[in-house]
Amino acid sequence: MENVFLKSPPVVQNPTANRFSVSWCVSGLATGWVEWGYDESLGNKAVSSHHGLIATDENFLSVPVVGIDENCRVYYRTATVAVKYHTAYEIEQGEVIYSNIYQIILPNRSADTFSMTVVNDTHEATAILKLFVKRVQEIKPDFHMWNGDACHSFNSHDQLGQVVLNPSDESDFSRSGGWAAERPLLYTLGNHERRGSHARSLCKAITPWTYEMSSLIKKVSQYYFVVRHGPVALVCLDSGEDKPDNREVFGNMADYEAYRKEQRDWLAVILKDPSVTSAKYIIAFVHIPLRPIDGANDGCRNEGYAFYSGECNKLWTKLLLEAGCQLIVSGHQHQVEYHPADDNYPINQLVGGGDKMEDAALIYLEATTKSLVLRVEDINQKILIQSEIRSKNSC
Template identity: 35%
Template sequence: MSPFIDRNKNALRPTLARRSFLSSMGVVCASCLGTSLANEIEELPPGVEPSNPRELLYPTPEPSKELFTSESGSFAASYPMLQNVSETSASVSWALNVPSTGWVEWGTTPNLGKIARNSEFGLNPYEENFLSARITGLSPNTTYYYRTATCSFIYRTAYDKTISEPQFSDVYSFKTVGPNVDGVSFAVMNDTHNQVDTVRKHCERHEELGSDIVIWNGDLCHRYFFPLIAKTGIANPCDIPFAAQRPIVFVPGNHDKWGPYAHNLRECLTPWRQSDSRYYSLGHNYAFRLGPIAMITLDTGDTKPDNAVKQQGIASFDPYRELQATWLEHVLSRPDIAEAPYIVAFCHIPIFNPFDEAGIDQSSGLPWKTVEPTSARMWAPILAKHNITLVISAHLHRHSFSEATPERPWPQLLGGGPLAQNATCIHAEGNYEHLTVTAETLFERSVLGTWTFEPRA
């Protein structure tokens, strides 16, 4: 056997060292619970850089090579994450400790039998941070089984390469989506910002609820200066296979645009493949039917304008939002979406400001960015025109619900923040007669509100 492989299933369990590392993050965060939440949202004022309380609130892990090391000290990969589950396809990604190749074995029974592998131009994948594979040719509303296979791979020369024995994950199952099913559910978590305890609470709640799908509505992590941030904060945040059987749908937040590795986040959060070539570049815009519910996701981008000095020329969000507006009009006219009894849209930054007060950041003296203005201007009229049921947003770390008005005929629901005192779980259950949406405090389980929607006219 290769020295890199431990075929024991325990190889998938992270080390005690990792657990204590994450616990230490929790200790730091708990000591900062009194920090003004305004600090969590806005940019730092000029001249204030590393000592802002946010740095303590959301500590950045140091790079480590031992992230997924098994107790025997040998190489291991993280739990797999299911994404992009559609009527006919699904993708799986998983984090790596060392450069590796790999594949997904899948089938309609636990015996599997088929292989999906992201080969390109004749080469099988070779990656340092994440492997992924896309399973295609599936049928709607059908259960499938899969496991990942990971082989460490060493290049010495063109003729001297070493591949290890495969390390397999457990066998997991998932169900494809589709319109012709009654009784579906989804849950929403948002603004987790690397908060391990919060993510763990979410995962426990999703398991209790048995939600079909989880929307991770932005600001998954605070910033992305190393691939490790995505490995710990997203792929394996709390030592459980939280997304191995319950797919996640990634909706980017402004913090998910920050840092060098934000440019490579697609390695971890596999983009959705648009079927229309006009929208090939829109990897985070989903439109699919979960039974009676049409689910739509939008990417509001960063809070700073594209031409802001702080962007230093790295941002082109306005053209991106404009293309999403065209896409939104296109998908809302698609028969399977237009005919859905309910349409729920998700975007991280609100496109309607629900708060009356001025909202001044006490540390910077600058106004809070409570709305993404370009998105609000371009998307809100389209959502109104197509009579959508609900918009669920995040970003302000403060729960609210805004009833529909004649001027804004869609209601808006906001999830809370990353900490025990402001984290919320939003969950919904829908059938062809009603859609019921509930917001509750995540840690204490107090119901903040329940809203029932009738099918669209």
């Protein structure tokens, strides 16, 4: 039988202190698993199964790895096997294709330091993404975040997979693991991620976060989540589309207004969780900026589109401020701007760059228990913005 081949490096996602998931793209019907352990001998195997069936897919494989000891370096590799059904009882399988062995660290509240890179609004600009992937590999941050608008729209499984799991469009994964094989990718959705005939398939490649409501009931919580590492809590939100739900262009298939309220209710609870309250720094990530701009479209009008999100601002800012959030990192405006907290808006608001070489920007956040430094650099690594954020206790 014809074997399948890998169409992306592994992309580590959904990290917590004792679990993560890995997604990757394949060229045809396949199944797969993740081998993992605390050194290169690995020794454990994780599979993705639902009601007893181990998952197969023609485009995306995604495996949750659970039960990891906290505060350990984890080694893993993916394994992929082509599957062909001749009859129900005659299933042919191809050779096992292994990825390289990679190592990652998972969120750890007691870590001394924290570092992350952030990009946004890359809109399938492969030339920019190749440079950013290389830069992230050089910086070696603990986490890498894609803060929305990775695409224009999702129009096929092939295109979706290439954009979100193989953004620099590589073909040889023996030499490059992309930007998220050796660190978790945190992904907050922009307005463009919900556009196109295949937008509803994004969850096969960029996996939503699952929260345990009880030992028996799990709730898939869409794309909003909290990550705590060292002195920093990351509160990651989903601002949805940039126009009201009732606009004709959405074909009566938009439900963001309820989704934003759901996140307000979640924020009211999660911001009181010890993982957030004990952090020295709280950084919120949301694709569309919350800081109002006089006269600009707030996304609630009958024409145009949001330059900032009036509705998210109304629902979320007060809760974030009361929790002591010091910084909101956004994109959407395709221009780098930093607005220190002032009378107009009480939280520092950083806005990242866009999909043209002259607008592209990479944000770098680095913290110890003593300081949090934010830097924004352009595509040539020229520093555009540098600022220090004071810890909650010293504000």
